[in-house]
């Protein structure tokens with residue numbers, strides 16, 4: 087027998103998104119601004135020129151956490167390296183707090199970098215320095231007197247929960263602890279923005295969660311603007327107020343994280359979200375799921391997203407009746423972005439191409455999004 091077909095029956099109560107939570111407050115002021123930025127690495131010997139970034143226009147509002155997600159080679163690292171001047175744009179401008187980073191000479195850039203903290207996937211700590219001395223390093227370079235350094239570093243170690251490890255060397259710390267040192271070091275010069283380059287990619291899921299919670303905390307407590315790059319939608323979901331999806335050196339979609347999760351428009355965004363949903367499917371389905379419709383796989387698995395106003399709609403029974411197809415519910419859950427709930431329902435329908443596209447069209451006519459996760 088088929089599962090119940092109304093969303094209201096399938097999914098626990100889904101409240102209307104509250105206006106304050108759904109509409110992320112976007113301060114007028116951008117602290118990082120990409121203006122029609124291009125970056126081309128010139129041809130060298132046998133290598134052709136690489137157009138790593140094209141026509142990037144993006145604003146990071148003050149106090150926000152903006153996540154840039156893209157696959158390997160999409161241009162994420164190049165994008166973030168333009169912000170601290172490790173690369174110069176071939177076209178356009180990158181502004182940090184209204185300063186054109188690409189136009190600075192070396193001395194001015196060194197000074198400006200004090201207001202741009204950065205954390206890295208592999209932490210980049212100095213092995214021969216203790217946790218305290220790693221955090222102190224940027225202050226020593228800036229010529230801050232020793233007593234002041236101590237007064238600055240100790241509260242930072244406290245903030246990241248490492249006061250008891252102050253005299254430990256990196257080799258004596260776990261990955262999560264090393265990243266905490268990295269965060270404290272990035273905060274030492276009281277930056278206005280923090281750049282995060284895949285900062286949780288080398289960490290296990292539990293430690294990732296703790297580090298992301300710490301980023302959220304420093305963002306809120308210090309009103310620090312964060313620009314992070316990642317290839318994982320789970321990271322975006324956990325911390326980002328806003329998201330930009332980058333593909334082939336271009337931003338293909340951006341917006342408030344809730345909006346992008348609830349109504350993804352670009353195929354790249356949809357496939358990142360599908361991969362995230364696929365991870366949480368029941369094992370019996372996940373193990374059989376294949377990307378291609380093959381003989382013997384006669385059911386397509388679809389992910390349908392709905393927001394508050396649709397919770398009571400009998401969407402699935404309507405689609406089922408309209409098209410005379412069986413719609414089976416595999417999983418229904420309420421997901422949440424920054425406190426705003428939205429529903430994700432995974433269904434299976436007959437897997438032949440005409441039926442699948444008819445179901446997707448019918449669902450989209452109801453202003454919901456649907457995409458194929460695979461075939462079982």
Ligand SMILES: Nc1ncnc2c1ncn2[C@@H]1O[C@H](COP(=O)(O)OP(=O)(O)OP(=O)(O)O)[C@@H](O)[C@H]1O
Pocket residue numbers: 127136137138156157158159160161162163164165317
């Ligand atoms: N210094 C360089 N010289 C030439 N090409 C480069 C250079 N740095 C990056 N590229 C190229 O620019 C493109 C974007 O690279 P980038 O490192 O920004 O991607 P990414 O999204 O960060 O990838 P990953 O997730 O694998 O680190 C790639 O094609 C890369 O090979």
